[in-house]
Amino acid sequence: MAGAATQVCIGVVAPLTGRLAPLGEPLSFAVRTLTRRLLRLHNSGRTYDVRIAVRDSHSQPEGARRAVRELADDERASIVVTMAGTQVLPAAADACEELGVPCVSTTFPWQAYGYARGGDPLRTFRWTYHFAWGLDDIAAVFADLWEQLGGRQTVGCLWNDDLQGQLLRHERFGFAPVAVDRGHTLIDPGGYREPATDFGSHLARLREGGAEVITSAATAADLAQCLRQSRTVGPAPRLVTCSRWLTYPHTHTTRTREVHDELAAAKVATLVYWSPEHPYRSSLDGTGCADLARAYREETGQSWLQPLGLAHALFEVAHHALATAPDPSDRPAVARTLAKTRTETVVGTLDWTRGPTPNIALIPLAGGQWHQGAFGPRLTLVDNTRAPEVPLTGDLTPAY
Template sequence: MEPDPQLRVGVVIAQTGRLSRLGDPLAFVLRRLTPQLAHVRNGNRRLPLRIAVRDSQSDPTHARQAVRELAAEEGAHIVLTMAGTQVLPAVVDTCEELQVPCVSTTFPWQAYVHRPGARQRKRFEWTYHFAWGLDDIAAVFADMWERLGPARTVGCLWNDDLQGRLLRHDRDGFAPVAERRGHTLIDPGGYREPAADLHAHIDHLRRHGAEVVTSAATAADLALFHGQARRSGLHPRLITCSRWLAYPHAGVAGSCAADEGLAQARVATLVYWTPNHPYRSSLDGATAADLAEAYQRDTGNPWLQPLGLAHALVEVARHALAEAADPTDRRAIAQAIARTRIETIAGPLDWTSGPTPNIALVPLVGGQWQETRHGHDLAVVTNTALPDLPVTADLLAAR
């Protein structure tokens, strides 16, 4: 009797380069879950499983090569990836090209669907994603602006790349949601990343009376804006930012605490996972708090928001292999992902009811980096989309 075939999960992680800090949660999750992933039960079969990892080197060219190696050399039945506005699209596009099922996360779904080279509203056959939308970010940010009073005049610090164009999108973007809430958006036009001088943008916002500033800037560009704005006399009552500030480390480049002025700005941001989220792992029943505690204990680093999504990636892969009509057939695995509805440590994921066929949504709430005796803490200040998550602090206006 022939032994059962081995199933193989390929993982593309940024182990080196500028995104390596964001690769840490997925690397940790793989180490933590390895004993539970030795086999997958599919019906009456108990199939051996191996995980193969490749380093994207935080670069799209290397990311594409990593997928090719996983597909050809490792024979991966499914590929997992997360993080990187250029790296993630490179991985999923290569998986689509090679007809390898792929699950990804940490990227607004509009940027996933409308990424360069993808036809608008195309139904991808092989690649699946879970995250939130730019419209969800707008709703959360509007909740926080409105804590300061009714409709605000909001300055937009958005770049001139795909991200900025999608934020402005008249159907799927951030702008129409915010405007429907009664807010007036002041958009001085996009800037090139990395920014060298934002005085022209600041002058425009000051002339038009911007009370609040919203952005999707890197921490370095936001720090530049904040310093130049204060010296120019622009003092917004609140800054909301959806990019790197969603998961900083104190004292690390890309964090709110890496720039003293920005650290005191009380930047508000999106929250998609915390140790207090009321969810459990479908693999072993571990809670969000259990996972965060294990990460901090084993790595010596504070928990990161992507930790919950990294764990959910592995949960989805195992579920797809367990539920596929033939777990050794890539098309059958892709079909299993398409019909997946699963409770994960990052919350319920449902690919049968997303905004597009290949998307499952993750709810967002509002958070703010507030000073504590031990540095800074990400406080939950609004919970409209997830009322079971406790609010831990009041929103504070900027100093």
């Protein structure tokens, strides 16, 4: 009967414990905040009670697969949202694809999302959808930053020997071809195993090539070790651009004081996909980016993290799909709705009808740099070439 209450469930796979737990805090905050705001869903004259069910991935691929099975079978989730983990996120998405559960994910480049799920970044899926940026977008933003130093640069590549490094080097989908096409010279001394023990041979190659810039996707600890060794053998890089872990404040991902000191001195530059300065508002309740960052700080006592906007947007997308699907309790109908989704969120417009594949919606990137503030690392927006709507808050400062 029209108007009768029916229940739908949004499932959440989150790294509540394990090595990814610090990176999963924004998703946990979004769950706590939005559970109260998503109690009711209106769809075509009917009202649905909304339940959010959370399962811990334990920061492990098998944990993510088990979490999805529980959400699909025990909780009867109509849609699953997830984020974080180069191996964990693909495992959750694959489990959703196998079980026929619509899934929305975010937090790492779309090429890695596709490649980790069968070796083809352009592969399409029926049930699983992702929003993020590309390795090519990271390369373009980093090249914008390098060029602020003055023209074309010789750049040393500190890339691991795992999936991340393989994709950065990929001749078609990677970081390298975009940077080279911009006229920059890349020196790649080969991959290293994480965690790293010595960068001596890598630094020798970079020194021989005359690289004054280093680009990387290293962990905070590995990057700090490289910088420590570079100061000893010389010369230290004028600029370091680093994605992945360095999109977070280094004080958040490690407690080691020596790491903090090295990275603070290097003034590491990184990509910016969300900040309190971004001009977007939530489609759920009109919350602005500054409002969201302030609420996070007031509740947790911690500074905002870039994934905070992404975590909030996951629920905006899930709500939009459930509110506009012909039947929010029908998983195939929800999946078909996701494929046609274009919606405004706190991270901007997400449009699955225009992505590089039908399963991808893109987010523009800006360039940022970590500066040491009174309360720890502070991310300054220093280049908005790719996202002109985002205001700059400072200038790029070389380490020397």
